[in-house]
Amino acid sequence: MDVEKANHSRKRNRTCCCIGTTICIIIAIVIVVLILALTVFKAKRPVISYDNMSIKELDASFDITKFKVHLNLTIDVDLSIKNPNKVGFKFSNSTAFLNYRGQLVGEVPVPADEISASETKAMNVSLTLLADRLLSDSDLYSDVKSGVLALSSKIRLSGKVKILGLKFHAVSTSSCDFSIYISNRTIADQTCKYKTQL
Structure with a gap:
């Protein structure tokens, strides 16, 4: 027992x-x-940076009789998107915008893509000013006559980071204010802001 x-x-x-x-x-x-x-696997925010902006096409002329400006402008923008995560970042279709005095004057699609872990991906977009959107803008005539055109551009990427089976929504926004000097076809006075949300 x-x-x-x-x-x-x-x-x-x-x-x-x-x-x-x-x-x-x-x-x-x-x-x-x-x-x-x-x-190590903490979700981090992807960052969009404006690396370079250059004028691809610029043609400005005056129609004095109608007090109008004929303007063709295309700007090449080199961007880089940095993914600091240890896993890939997948973003959906987006759009890059060009604004003049708060008014949308150009846009270009940014196709969906994926950025590998700790990768920085280069991207190029060409922003074309759609002159027909400015036909009724009286400020354009005086700005072009002065030789300086103040513009801004903005891009917003929305995507997901998957870490240890969990999906984290991430949004990265980048905007730049800049001036076009018409006489020497240069871009100056560039001020950029970057914002990210997780």
Whole structure:
């Protein structure tokens, strides 16, 4: 009888030891996963940077009789999108915008893409000013006559980062104010702002 009790007690101790060890291992795994999720694999915001802006096409002429300006303008914009995450960032179709005095005067689609972990991807967009949108703008005549045209551009990328089976929504926005100097066909006074949300 004592032998049976001793065997039963040993089995019980072994069972308790196995259960305790299993619980400790599970807790350790959960702690390691949490530490990785909060450090190495923590979702970080992708950043869009304006690297270079140049005038691809510029033609401005006056119609004095009608007090109008004929303007053709295309700007090449070199962008870079940095993904600081240890996993890929996939963004959906987007659009780059060109504005004049708060009015939308040009837009170009930015196709959906994926950026690998810790990669910086270069991108080029050509923004064309749609002159027909400015036919009724009286400020355009005086701005072109002065030789300086103040514009702004904006791009917003919306996508997802998948970390340890969880999806994080990320939005990166970049905008630049700049001036076109018509006489020497240059871009100056560039001020850019970058904003990201996770």
